[in-house]
Amino acid sequence: MSLEKFSIIDSTLREGEQFVNAFFTTEQKIRIATLLDAFGAEYIELTTPCASPQSERDCAAIAKLGLKTKTLTHTRCHLDDVKIAVDTGVNGVDVVIGTSSKLRDFSHGKSINQIIDLAGGVLEYLKKQNVEMRFSTEDTLRSDPEDLFRVYEAVDKIGVNRVGIADTVGIGNPRQIFNLVSELRRRVKADIEFHGHNDTGCAIANSFAALEAGATHIDTTILGIGERNGITSLGGLVARVYSINPAYVAKYRLPLLMHLDQTVAQLVNVDIPFNNYITGFSAFTHKAGIHTKAVLNNPETYEVLKPEDFGLTRYIHIAHRLTGWNAIRYRADQLGLELTDDEIRKITEEVKTMADLHPLTLDEVDSLLHSMRNPRIENESDAQPETESLPEAA
Numbered sequence: 001m002s003l004e005k006f007s008i009i010d011s012t013l014r015e016g017e018q019f020v021n022a023f024f025t026t027e028q029k030i031r032i033a034t035l036l037d038a039f040g041a042e043y044i045e046l047t048t049p050c051a052s053p054q055s056e057r058d059c060a061a062i063a064k065l066g067l068k069t070k071t072l073t074h075t076r077c078h079l080d081d082v083k084i085a086v087d088t089g090v091n092g093v094d095v096v097i098g099t100s101s102k103l104r105d106f107s108h109g110k111s112i113n114q115i116i117d118l119a120g121g122v123l124e125y126l127k128k129q130n131v132e133m134r135f136s137t138e139d140t141l142r143s144d145p146e147d148l149f150r151v152y153e154a155v156d157k158i159g160v161n162r163v164g165i166a167d168t169v170g171i172g173n174p175r176q177i178f179n180l181v182s183e184l185r186r187r188v189k190a191d192i193e194f195h196g197h198n199d200t201g202c203a204i205a206n207s208f209a210a211l212e213a214g215a216t217h218i219d220t221t222i223l224g225i226g227e228r229n230g231i232t233s234l235g236g237l238v239a240r241v242y243s244i245n246p247a248y249v250a251k252y253r254l255p256l257l258m259h260l261d262q263t264v265a266q267l268v269n270v271d272i273p274f275n276n277y278i279t280g281f282s283a284f285t286h287k288a289g290i291h292t293k294a295v296l297n298n299p300e301t302y303e304v305l306k307p308e309d310f311g312l313t314r315y316i317h318i319a320h321r322l323t324g325w326n327a328i329r330y331r332a333d334q335l336g337l338e339l340t341d342d343e344i345r346k347i348t349e350e351v352k353t354m355a356d357l358h359p360l361t362l363d364e365v366d367s368l369l370h371s372m373r374n375p376r377i378e379n380e381s382d383a384q385p386e387t388e389s390l391p392e393a394a
């Protein structure tokens with residue numbers, strides 16, 4: 001298992017730029033790169049300089065920032081492209097070529113032998129340039145395994161630093177990925193990278209299976225943005241690995257995840273999904289009475305991630321009919337109200353009765369708690385009407 005020392009290759013500035021809503025200015029790219037550097041991502045991958053003149057300038061500008069995170073760019077398996085990539089000053093070049101029959105027949109039209117020759121020329125060139133070189137086969141999961149291993153073994157002999165598996169169409173499942181990476185681990189010396197799309201919801205599980213089988217590098221993007229519905233999300237991978245042992249992700253500045261997700265969500269004009277790993281708005285919200293009681297006693301009962309490790313706090317939701325009296329007691333304590341158990345139980349019943357009639361707000365529950373504390377004021381004829389002294393309902 002390489003969980004103890006895996007590296008993240010964050011591709012928000014390459015795969016992420018392929019997300020339909022993404023348009024990053026140079027300043028925004030630098031902001032994302034700097035944040036990923038502060039987070040501690042080992043690598044960032046940048047759009048190929050061959051895409052456009054601005055892409056080339058941006059690649060060079062980010063390579064020049066002197067970040068601790070290593071910069072990579074991504075190119076087709078062509079000598080001309082790779083030369084332009086090296087000239088931008090990045091630390092490494094990720095080369096990719098399709099090996100599935102679909103891509104060989106309908107995209108570049110090359111045979112496996114031609115691919116091996118092409119890769120040889122490109123990698124021999126990169127070797128002399130003192131940059132890290134990675135070779136990956138696009139659409140790996142729909143390629144013939146014998147073809148794949150021939151290609152991987154050939155580039156391994158040349159001395160490539162990493163070989164990449166790309167589940168380009170998101171068709172792989174964890175068992176397949178585990179078997180594929182295990183076999184590749186036996187066949188090559190190079191490090192192994194996994195890049196997984198999320199079309200069928202397996203991207204994080206597949207990345208984790210890859211790590212369990214010996215992969216050393218995982219591609220992520222912030223919020224998982226990318227072509228179609230994207231790839232493994234940075235926060236999702238972190239959550240998965242943390243759940244095995246928080247020490248495995250202690251090298252990252254976890255409290256920056258919220259800032260990373262918020263920044264990118266805003267830049268690509270989407271909300272952070274409510275059910276997002278770690279940063280979704282309900283990720284640390286507890287509701288049912290049975291849950292809230294246990295969580296208030298010991299959060300580990302219903303939390304595998306500690307919100308405080310991510311700079312976040314949990315929320316106990318009490319204004320609803322599933323509520324329990326322990327949660328109401330917790331709220332009374334928060335408000336500094338000293339109420340007896342009987343009083344708390346009575347309010348809990350009232351909350352449930354009211355919540356059966358209409359959706360409740362926290363303010364309404366707070367009013368009930370306050371009125372229990374000051375029942376006499378409520379009854380005095382000259383007292384202010386209760387609602388006037390209360391905050392407005394949200």
Ligand code: HCA
Pocket residue numbers: 015018074094095096136137138139164165166167168169195197227
């Ligand atoms: C794409 C290419 C890629 C490349 C992955 C890699 C993929 O289809 O745009 O270089 O390992 O998913 O195959 O993102």
Ligand code: CU
Pocket residue numbers: 015168195197226227231
């Ligand atoms: Cu991809």
